[in-house]
Amino acid sequence: MTTRYRVEYALKTHRRDQFIEWIKGLLAVPFVLYSQPHGIFEYPPSSPELGTSPPGSPNPILIKAREEAHRRYAEILHDVELMIDDHIAHQNDPDNPFPSKLKLLVPSIGPFFTRLPLEAAFKFQDRKRYISSRRFVSPSFNDVRLILNSAQLISVTSTTPGSTLQLATFDGDVTLYDDGQSLEPTSPVIPRLLDLLRKNIKIGIVTAAGYTSADRYYARLHGLLDSIATSVDLTPVQKRSVIIMGGEANYLFQFDPASEHLLSPVPRSEWLTAEMLLWDDRDITQLLDIAEAALADCIETLNLPAVLMRKDRAVGIIPSPPHIRIPRESLEETVLCVQKILELSSAGRSKKVPFCAFNGGNDVFVDIGDKSWGVTVCQRWFRDPETGRPIRGENTLHVGDQFLSAGANDFRARSVGTTAWIASPAETVELLDELGELMGKKMS
16 A cells, blocks of 8 residues: 555655656646546446447447547647757757757756657557556556657667667666576577677676676676577677676676686776776775765664675675665665765765766665766777767667666666666566567668
């Protein structure tokens, strides 16, 4: 049962996406005006103009309400689509000092790399989720999230020149496999990933797991790596089109069929960007020291059943004993507290070293860098085969489960490429099926 506390907690700013909430608000108006829940109780119809209908026949009142709701939802999303086009025009015009209309209405809105055909995406999702047919439940957060995902997939597979998808990056936990689990050979996501490789799309797995050795990543991803190694229809080039970026943006491994664990570490000197080369080890140590002290204070203040874990590029807390669950509220309090302390510290204010504080589901970690840097490294590593330049944001799709504005490590990937927000590995499978269908239509 949903308590008042849980409802109010969900309305907190750090638990919301302002763009999705804004669209939800727009769709709530036609829902109230056209839902007509009374039609359920007024059947067979009593009005003379509708006549009488035999039992079991379609309810004309509800059919009319559904059609009207569908029309209004589609119109609203078409209008939002046009506002996004206007926003893109503003962001691409450096001489225009004025914000777009969308920026005025949703101040937190970021850059768009492609246009979003929201009307077409809504019609697609309406056929799957029957959004227009609902009389008592208005369009939800998940409805809007999935509409945005579909719109993004339509855009990156459109026939517009330059819109071809070249790189797909994925989070690990809750995206490719369940939280804390591994990518097993029986996972339905594996054949979908292999299909992307067959279509010459590069794959980067950008995970917060900060392991320094290949065996640890093999243990988590062995199902995919073994499937690639034993595949008979993937070319050697396609097989090497998979990399693992660990610790957000700190450890790079490339698929290597000759390696014991099918992964070879790539020296930092070969992949660090010019900006990342400026990250000084002393600044990194100072920032992690401050984060460690803040985490220790949270353990004491909130009486958390947790212990500290320090790595060379990260620091965090993990449950102790391992099987115990830390309350979600305590995890998020810790994330927000540590993030604010770091932002106000001298190390944070200098902005010499970027960091990411996030809730890992049953732990909290502060990593050096974030997934925007991890995806950027993937874009630079593979590069556009025609121009030799890094793969652009409009040709990149990052799939993850954490896109809230605070305590979510996929959020910053929005600044370097297009994104899709999923809620489970099963949704990732559905997303890849939708992507494959769209790409099949484009090729045909």
